[in-house]
Amino acid sequence: MKKAHKIRIYPNKKQAIQFQKTFGCVRFYWNFLLNQRITNYKMKKENENDKEDKTTYATLKKQEEFAWLKEVEAQPLSQVAMDLNKAYNNTFKSNFGFPKFKSKKYSKKSYRTAMGMKVNGNYFYVSKVGWVKMAETLRFNGKLMNVTISQSKSGKYFATFLVDTENFVKRPVKETIGLDLGLTHFCITSAGEKIDNKKFYRSLEKRLVMEQRKLSKRFEVAKSHKRKLDESRNYQKQKVKVARIHEKIQNQRLDFLHKLSSRLTDENQIICIEDLNVKGLVKNHKLAKSISDASWSEFVRQLEYKSAWKGRILVKIDRFFPSSQLCSSCGHNDGKKELHIREWTCTNCDITHDRDVNASINIRTEGLSGIA
Numbered sequence: 001m002k003k004a005h006k007i008r009i010y011p012n013k014k015q016a017i018q019f020q021k022t023f024g025c026v027r028f029y030w031n032f033l034l035n036q037r038i039t040n041y042k043m044k045k046e047n048e049n050d051k052e053d054k055t056t057y058a059t060l061k062k063q064e065e066f067a068w069l070k071e072v073e074a075q076p077l078s079q080v081a082m083d084l085n086k087a088y089n090n091t092f093k094s095n096f097g098f099p100k101f102k103s104k105k106y107s108k109k110s111y112r113t114a115m116g117m118k119v120n121g122n123y124f125y126v127s128k129v130g131w132v133k134m135a136e137t138l139r140f141n142g143k144l145m146n147v148t149i150s151q152s153k154s155g156k157y158f159a160t161f162l163v164d165t166e167n168f169v170k171r172p173v174k175e176t177i178g179l180d181l182g183l184t185h186f187c188i189t190s191a192g193e194k195i196d197n198k199k200f201y202r203s204l205e206k207r208l209v210m211e212q213r214k215l216s217k218r219f220e221v222a223k224s225h226k227r228k229l230d231e232s233r234n235y236q237k238q239k240v241k242v243a244r245i246h247e248k249i250q251n252q253r254l255d256f257l258h259k260l261s262s263r264l265t266d267e268n269q270i271i272c273i274e275d276l277n278v279k280g281l282v283k284n285h286k287l288a289k290s291i292s293d294a295s296w297s298e299f300v301r302q303l304e305y306k307s308a309w310k311g312r313i314l315v316k317i318d319r320f321f322p323s324s325q326l327c328s329s330c331g332h333n334d335g336k337k338e339l340h341i342r343e344w345t346c347t348n349c350d351i352t353h354d355r356d357v358n359a360s361i362n363i364r365t366e367g368l369s370g371i372a
C-alpha cells in the first residue's frame, strides 16, 4: 500500500534558490511542450507532410539559450513530459479539458523527483539540492517512491513523500465503539468520551477576521490609487498574512483529526459511525460550523483508510436511523427530541440519558447488529 506524508521543510538560502529554479524550469518545460504540441497540431492540419517538431529536454539543453535548464535535476522535467502526455490523452478520453499553460503567478509551485533521494531522521536528500531539514521525521516505514517539493502561497516549503509500506495489519482487539457527530462537541463516543475541537480555532478566528478586514481595506486603498494589486506591496504582504492564518487553522485541524483517527483505529476492532451526507449539509459561513462540517468528512476518510491498513472494520449506518430517539437501555423509541434537550429520561425504563452518549451507543449497537 502506498502512503503519502507531507512535511514542512526548511531549506537554506541556497537550497531555496535551487527549488525556485526547478519550479521555474518545470513550468517553462510544461509550457514549451504544450506549445510545441499545439503548433504541430496546427501544422499537420494545414499540410499532412510537414515534419513534426520533436524537441525534448535532451536536445533543448544543448542549445545555448536554454543552457540554464542544465542547472536543475533532469528527472522532474521528464516527469513533466509524462504528466503532459497524460493530461493530453485525458482530454480525448474524458471531460478533463485541454491542458492549460501554467502562469508564473497562479500555477502551483511544485516538482516531483526521486533522484538520489534519501531520508535520515529529520533530514532528507535529493540530488542538486543536498540535505534539507524537515520539521518532523517520516511517519511510515517502507520503500521511498518519490518526493514532491512544493511551496505554499504563504511561502512555506513542503516535501510530500510517497512510501510503499509493508503490511500494517494490527493484532485484532476486542473493543468496539460507536461515534456520533455532536453539536456541542466534535464527536461523542459510546464509551462516554466527549471530544472537543473548538479550542484551536477560537483564538485564530478573531485574528482571521481582523486580518481579512485589513486586507479588504488595503484592496480599497490600492483601487483608489489605481494601483495594480500585484504592484501593491502592502496588499501582497497582507495577503500572505491571511494565507498563513488559513494554513495554521488547516494544519491544526488536520493534526487533531489524524491523532484522533489513529487512536480510535488503534484501540477498536469495529468502529460504527453514521453515514452523514456532509456535502449535502447546508453551506455555513460561520467558521466554527464550516470547520466542523469539513472536518467530519475528512475524519471519516481517515477512519476508512486507517481501518483498511490496520485490518479494522468501519461500519456506516443509515443516516435515517433514529439514533437520538431510541433508549439505549431498553430499546424503546421515545420520539423526536428538540435539539436543545441535552438529557432525557426514558418513559419506559426510567433511565436518564445524556443525549449524545445515548446516540453513540445506539449507533454502535446498530452497527454491530448489521455485521453479526
Ligand SMILES: [Zn+2]
Pocket: 327, 328, 329, 330, 331, 332, 346, 347, 348, 349, 350, 351
Ligand atoms: Zn428505556
